[in-house]
Amino acid sequence: MLELTGFDTGPCRLFVKLESANPGGSIKDRIALSMIEAAEADGRLKPGGTIVEATAGNTGLGLAQVGVLKGYKLLLVVPDKMAREKIQHLRALGVDVRLTRSDVGKGHPEYYQDMAERLAAAIPGAIYINQFGNPANPKAHETTTGPEILEQMGGEVDAVVVGVGSGGTLTGIGRFMAKASPKTRMILADPEGSILAPLVNEGRKVEAGSWVVEGIGEDFVPDNCDLSLVARAYAIPDRESIAAAHELLARAGVLGGSSSGTLLAAALRYCREQTEPQRVVTLVCDTGSKYLSKVYNPFWLAEQGLADRTLHGDLRDLIARAPSEGGAVTVGPADTLLTAYNRMRQADVSQLPVLDSGRLIGLIDESDLLEAVEDSKPDKRFSQPVSAAMTAKLNTLQVSEPLDALLPVFDRDEVAIVLDGREFQGLITRIDLINYLRRAA
Secondary structure, three states, X not given: OEEEOOOOOOOOEEEEEEHHHOOOOEXXXXXXXXXXHHHXXXXXXXXXXXXXXXXXXXXXXXHHHHHOOOOOEEXXXXXXXXXXXXXXHHHHOOOEEEEEOOOOOOOOOOOHHHHHHHHHHHOOOEEXXXXXXXXXXXXXXXXXXHHHHHHHOOOOOOEEEEOOOOOHHHHHHHHHHHHHOOOOEXXXXXXXXXXXXXXXXXXXXXXXXXXXXXXXXXXXXXXXXXXXXXXXXXXXXXXXXXXXXXXXXXXXXXXXXXXXXXXXXXXXXXXXXXXXXXEEEEEEOEEHHHHOOOXXXXXXXXXXXXXXXXXXXXXXXXXXXXXXXXXXXXXXXXXXXXXXXXXXXXXXXXXXXXXXXXXXXXXXXXXXXXXXXHOOOOOOOXXXXXXXXXXXXXXXXXXXXXXXXXXXXXXXXXXXXXXXXXXXXXXXXXXXXXXXXXXXX
């Protein structure tokens, strides 16, 4: 338990419980052990069996931490919006990961929970562990998380701020506090777009929207989620969640995930609204090392419209990696093709501007690279200079040209090269235009 200082908490003291320090890096380690042991005890999970689950990643990692050591096979169905670090971690543990759509709701055959249940029914010896309805989930928090919080706080807790993914944390801690510390209020931190905050605050059912925060927020009320325990809910926009996660790192040195940002933002709102001193607890649900490619990646944030960028009202607003912001990945004419290849791979791009003393002189893409190495002797393939393979005859656009000017460029299967006068501003690809149109929708 860590007390946060240097934050505006009004008259309150705010503490965070560092669940990110668990072996699997998240609070879900607790429920994974509890659910597997319960399935073993009631005979549903037999030696050599297969555990199937629908997960945003962390429950799957917890299940793998326990299940792999016990000799079980794991098949996890994961929505496609989840951070690649989680998926890579799962696959490194030998888990069978199936990606499915994140833009469909419960009842759709490709909804992650429906898909997991269907797969489990078709595999001999498999069980669908179902964190959303498994009573061993809230039990883990009622018997461990809740008691730990109260003990670590010396028996004095006025409010606990939690999120809801499966509902186990809210229900388990809430049940414990109702018995052991009745004065403790349960506060819900919910991503804006989730249906839960309007349901708690207004008793109103709304259509689910979309949000980038992972692991919390729902488009239905899980069986394990007892919303009657919630005293107040806060709907937190993605931008506020991301900003709070960055603030937690900058001011407390704690690298938390996106949901931790949501919880912190809600806890700060709650604290500032109080008129009397309170002792408030929230959670760092998982480690931010699972989100380095997203929450802590300025280019991803810019693509999502979550970064504070200066808007120019011209084509510069579509450039994801601008030289003026230190984001452009480039090569020089004397660099080798191996350097160009490595930079493409590292940045996950298919073309690189070629700059000479800051001036754009060419472009090299995957086709140029492939043609150059195919036509060379094996020992010289990648040692050639970029200047030998690059395209020097370039079609460019000025920043002031209209959006429609991009379409003929893309029709020619080219990338748009944008200049301001003679100064190189950056590249615009089809996905950059799509991202721009999505943010403007």
